[in-house]
Amino acid sequence: MAALHFSDxxxxxxxxxxKEPVLVDFWASWCEPCKMVGPVVEELSEEYKGxxxxxxxxxxxxxxxxxxxxxxxxxxxxxxxxxxxxKTIVGAQPKDExxxxxxxxxxx
Amino acid sequence: MEENLYDVIIIxxxxxxxxxxxxxxxxxxxxxxxxxxxxxxxxxxxxxxxxFPGFPDGIMGPDLMRGMRKQAxxxxxxxxxxxxxxxxxxxxSLPASAQAxxxxxxxxxxxxxxxxxxxxxxxLLIATGANTKWLDVPGEKERIGRGVSSCAPCDAAFYRNKNxxxxxxxxxxxxxxxxxxxxxxxxxxxxxxxSLKASAAMIQRAYANEKISFIFNSAISQIQGTQxxxxxxxxxxxxxSKKIKTRAAQSDNEQTVEELGGKLNSQDDGVxxxxxxxxxxxxxxxxxxxxxxxxxxxxxxxxxxxxVFNHTQTNIEGVFVGGDVHDxxxxxxxxxxxxxxxxxxxxxxxxxxxxK
Numbered sequence: 535m536a537a538l539h540f541s542d543x544x545x546x547x548x549x550x551x552x553k554e555p556v557l558v559d560f561w562a563s564w565c566e567p568c569k570m571v572g573p574v575v576e577e578l579s580e581e582y583k584g585x586x587x588x589x590x591x592x593x594x595x596x597x598x599x600x601x602x603x604x605x606x607x608x609x610x611x612x613x614x615x616x617x618x619x620x621k622t623i624v625g626a627q628p629k630d631e632x633x634x635x636x637x638x639x640x641x642x
Numbered sequence: 643m644e645e646n647l648y649d650v651i652i653i654x655x656x657x658x659x660x661x662x663x664x665x666x667x668x669x670x671x672x673x674x675x676x677x678x679x680x681x682x683x684x685x686x687x688x689x690x691x692x693x694f695p696g697f698p699d700g701i702m703g704p705d706l707m708r709g710m711r712k713q714a715x716x717x718x719x720x721x722x723x724x725x726x727x728x729x730x731x732x733x734x735s736l737p738a739s740a741q742a743x744x745x746x747x748x749x750x751x752x753x754x755x756x757x758x759x760x761x762x763x764x765x766l767l768i769a770t771g772a773n774t775k776w777l778d779v780p781g782e783k784e785r786i787g788r789g790v791s792s793c794a795p796c797d798a799a800f801y802r803n804k805n806x807x808x809x810x811x812x813x814x815x816x817x818x819x820x821x822x823x824x825x826x827x828x829x830x831x832x833x834x835x836x837s838l839k840a841s842a843a844m845i846q847r848a849y850a851n852e853k854i855s856f857i858f859n860s861a862i863s864q865i866q867g868t869q870x871x872x873x874x875x876x877x878x879x880x881x882x883s884k885k886i887k888t889r890a891a892q893s894d895n896e897q898t899v900e901e902l903g904g905k906l907n908s909q910d911d912g913v914x915x916x917x918x919x920x921x922x923x924x925x926x927x928x929x930x931x932x933x934x935x936x937x938x939x940x941x942x943x944x945x946x947x948x949x950v951f952n953h954t955q956t957n958i959e960g961v962f963v964g965g966d967v968h969d970x971x972x973x974x975x976x977x978x979x980x981x982x983x984x985x986x987x988x989x990x991x992x993x994x995x996x997x998k
Contacts, residue, residue, distance in 0.1 A: 565796050566686045566704045570723070574679060593799075604870055606800040606923070607787035624787030626680040628725045628756050 537579045538589035542598040548589065550617040555639050556587040560610045562594050567626040568609040574629050575611075578636070585640060586613075613639045647749050647762045648674045650989055652719075653726045654769035654933075656683025657975050658965025658982030660710040662767050663719035665986035671993070673719040674763070676726050676755055682707035683771045684930070684966075685975055687793045689821055692843075694975050706975070725756040729766065731939045731958050750960050764996075765960045765989050768937060768948060769982055772930030772966040772973075777809060781865035782924075789871025789923045794818040801826045801923050807874065809862060810927035811835060816844035818925045823853040826923075830854075832876070834861045836887055855890035857902065863916070865924060873920045875907060884912055932967045945970060954985040955992075962989045 540548050540558060549556045559575045561568035572590075579588035593600045593608060603612065603619060613621040613636060620642070621635040650666050652659050655677030666673040685691065688703035697706075715721060730752045749762030774792040776782055782790055791797040794808075798821050806826050808819045811833035819829045831848065836858040838845050848854050857878070864875035878886045878899075885896035899906050904919040932946045941949045941957040948956055948968040956963050964985030965978040 562799070564799075566682070567680055567793075567796060570680045570686075573723070604788060606789055606870060607791055607793075607797045610787060622787075628679055630756055 537575050538587065540589045540591050540596075540599070542596040545591070545596075545599045548587075549614050552587055552614070554585065554587050555613060555615040555620075555636075556589065557582075557636065558612045558614060559588075559590045560593050560600050560605050560608050560612070561590055562592060562608055565608050571609045571611070571626045574632065577629065578632060581633075582636065582640075586636060615639055615642070646760065648672045649763065649993060650674075650765045650767055651676060651751070651753060651761055651763040652767040652769055653753070654678070654683070654771055654965065654967070655681040655711065655721065656685065656707075656769065656771045656965060657710060657979040658771065658967075658985070659683075659767075659769035660707070660714045661979040661982035662769055662964055662986040662989075663714040663721070664710075664717050665983055666767075666989065667714065667718035669986075669990045670718075671990065674761060675714065675719055675721040676753070676761070677711075677721045677723050679723055679725050679756070681721070681723055682711070683978075687795060688817065689795050691975060693841075703975075710979075722755070722757075726770070726936060727754045727756050728936065728938070729753040731937075731961065765962065765993055767985050767989055768934075768940070768956070768961065768963045768967060769965045769978075769985070770933035770936075770967045771978070772932045774926060775929045775931045777862055777865075777924075777926055777928065779863055779865060781867075782926075785865055785867065785871050785924075788869060789867065790865060790926065791923065792926050794821040794925055797923075797925075798822050798825045803827045804922035805920075806830070806923035806925060807832050807857075807862070807919075807921050808925045808927055809833075810929075811838040811840060812927065812929070813840045813844050815927035816840045816848045818927045819848055819854050820851060822925065823851055826853065828853055828855070830857050830921075832857045832860050832862065835859065849889070849892060852891070856888055858887040858889070860886065862924065866918075871922060871924055873918050874924060876904070876917055876919055878915045878917065880913060880915055886915070930966065930973070932970075934967055943970075954981070954988045960992065962986075962992070 611623040612619045620639045649671035652675045663675045685703035690700045692700040752762050802825045805828045807830045822829045859879040862874045866873045888895045888897045899917040904917045907916045934942045947970045948963045954962045962985040964981035
């Protein structure tokens, strides 16, 4: 399943009220490292299908959510569970690092 | 030849790695570039590059890298966006002449990547470049992405109408500052000395920008804030008139801590002042650390730069190196590309010598 797109408008419903944990990728079209993380996020959405909802927030089009969660650098990847951010990963990282953080949330 | 056996594996996809890849592929060598999940190197974090020959109006760093990548691929190099994990180096050191043994189609090296596959090659070429050197002061690490950054082109937009400090005195510091002026209210360039090592062209541009001012002979010793960056503690060497050397609006100046919007932390002793300055962001541009740690067994110098022997060879036979991972002197896009070319030519020569 391809990664979803979340917005300021549907963030509450899609992420905060989600029954399953959610990975959120904060990105923008002008951010080169974001473009590299993009494919990794897509891979993660395949690998964690059924266990983790995966989606992206374009920070240019949706300024409120990033500001609310103090995002000041992109890419920032956050993993939410029960409406709360559990993990925040700043900057492009190896896929293993993302998986490690996701697994910690899923197994918590 | 088995599928994952290459003549050469190049690790890194900055100017050095991609140039090396292009040269190897043009020599009809089966070439794999292990490019990294984040490919392209430092230039991907820049904007306009004005000192790469052939582009009279400059070229955007990421565009330059996309061009280099395409050129390497067009020549036949295979590039995988995977991270290098580790390598098995045979325990053989220079001098090469004593140990050189012929091999025919045999892989000397096996590397593992983070796709958990093993790739084999007759020769290796390390071009992993260098990463941001952080200040290494209390409060910094936990605020990376919360007001501490090393990439103005990535993060500048989050500092709209805010005040930021860029730490450093080289070209990268000037560029970071200039990029930030598009969004920030004011940009302070803070340098631990009172002379800059940036090029005259970049210094002039920074001097001329109304949003940029300079704080000299000063260094951040701590970064503070409840969550994100709110202030920094600064240690400044004072001038004979017990002020801080600054520059703004095209003229050198001396200012007190209060005039800079700060407050003294401890009474200054007339030589040095420790003070606190409210600030929203700290951009670090004080240089880079060579990415050599992952290569166990490869000799490095005291700062981690890979040692070279006989132009571009490492201490291990058949392992070559090019670019910022061994270059502690020049560190330019064009020199990295040049070193990549040299390493590829040496690798080619070495392969030919051992195929006889």
